Amino acid sequence: MGGFFLEEEFFAKTIESEVMDNEEKLRKYVSLLSAANELARLTGPSDEDTLWSSHVMDCASALPFLPYEGRIIDVGTGGGLPGMVWAICRPELHLTLLDSITRKCALVEKIAVAMGLKNVTVICKRSEEYAKEEREKFHVAAARAVCASGILAEYLAPFVRIKGKAIAFKGPKVTEELELVGNKWSALGLSSPRLHPYDLGDIKRFFLIWNKVSQTPKGIPRRTGMAEKFPWYQK
Secondary structure (H helix, E strand, O other), X not given: OHHHHXXXXXXXXXXXXXXXXXXXXXXXHHHHHHHHHHHXXXXXXXXXXXXXXXXXXXXXXXXXXXXXXXXXXEEOOOOOOOHXXXXXXXXXXXXXXXXXXXXXXXXXXXXXXXXXXXXXXEEEOOHHHHHHHOOOOEEEEEEOOOOOHHHHHHHHHHHEEEEEEEXXXXXXXXXXXXXXXXXXXXXXXXXXXXXXXXXXXXXXXXXXXXXXXXXXXXXXXXXXXXXXXXXXXXX
């Protein structure tokens, strides 16, 4: 039990330190995101206080699980979350921000240029298509997308190199989602996931983290739409 609290305290100090060190740039990102959000719904509420507390701090909570160097892909980036936050806090990382919606990609690209972020690349493609080009090239693949854990794993796993990891931001229903998959994760080349709880204000959240232990089969991901219509774990 003591070890758990020591780890939690270490994580909290790491997050606080990195956010404080980069607060000016993070606040600038929030300002630009708020303005862009008025033009296209990149994320939820547009006010800067909510963007900071509900989005930037949420994304920063994952920093202890990231390397300091390497390639990371943010799948379904929307307004650049979590990728932009990570790119600001960890400048030695290279972030690929992937989304299929053109207007979102254009606005996120504009924000990255305005901030002078040289370690960000924005790609406007479906993840199923881009995974064929950049298969197993990333140290980490991550998503805050709102879909079931098993479905999300099909999108993330093909991008991750062996010994890398996939990270999903999840809410309170994550345990139910994991029960649907059981112990079938090896079919995607993934380990069984680890759950890391954290608090975002009064809300209980979880990081779901898989290690990449073997190559993902060539048929994964399947063509567009198949992951959600016919979940791989229900065969």
